[in-house]
Amino acid sequence: MRAKILVSACLMGHAVRYDGQAKPLAHPALDRWREEGRLVTICPEMSAGMPVPRLPAEIAAGKAGRDVLSGAARVLESQGGDVTDGFLLAAENALALARQTGCAYALLIDGSPSCGSGFIYDGSFTGRRLKGEGVTAALLRQNGIQVFSDRQVDELVAAAGA
Numbered sequence: 529m530r531a532k533i534l535v536s537a538c539l540m541g542h543a544v545r546y547d548g549q550a551k552p553l554a555h556p557a558l559d560r561w562r563e564e565g566r567l568v569t570i571c572p573e574m575s576a577g578m579p580v581p582r583l584p585a586e587i588a589a590g591k592a593g594r595d596v597l598s599g600a601a602r603v604l605e606s607q608g609g610d611v612t613d614g615f616l617l618a619a620e621n622a623l624a625l626a627r628q629t630g631c632a633y634a635l636l637i638d639g640s641p642s643c644g645s646g647f648i649y650d651g652s653f654t655g656r657r658l659k660g661e662g663v664t665a666a667l668l669r670q671n672g673i674q675v676f677s678d679r680q681v682d683e684l685v686a687a688a689g690a
């Protein structure tokens with residue numbers, strides 16, 4: 529049986545983002561994988577009990593997901609609340625589900641402090657981007673799961689098989 533693919537819930541049309549919106553992604557491969565039962569959907573932040581909507585959060589001080597995992601960085605809300613523990617739990621939940629269901633790949637929306645895999649924001653809440661990963665993407669990669677962003681579906685098709 530071919531490996532499954534963990535997918536960000538907001539990409540699958542679930543309105544779970546901090547702003548109460550979804551960011552649905554349309555691609556024929558996604559339709560096929562869904563029909564074949566290869567997709568495993570999770571919103572890591574909701575799995576950790578975060579509400580919808582919620583305040584935007586960013587990894588502080590220009591750090592990245594791996595720094596949060598090592599205890600060297602925090603995740604802060606726009607009004608200063610420390611939500612680091614929730615983001616760590618979110619990442620652990622995503623990894624646990626990936627392992628339980630046999631996911632070798634993940635397709636995650638870019639830019640999120642959890643799901644970002646190519647870029648994140650720099651912690652200033654000014655829209656400045658940094659190259660780097662969110663907390664969930666970093667933990668998945670540290671555990672051997674290949675993570676692709678929503679702009680890399682064709683690369684994922686090549687890796688995971690259409």
Ligand code: SF4
Binds near residue numbers: 538546571637
């Ligand atoms: S944690 Fe991931 S799946 Fe959930 S809303 Fe944020 S980007 Fe989407």
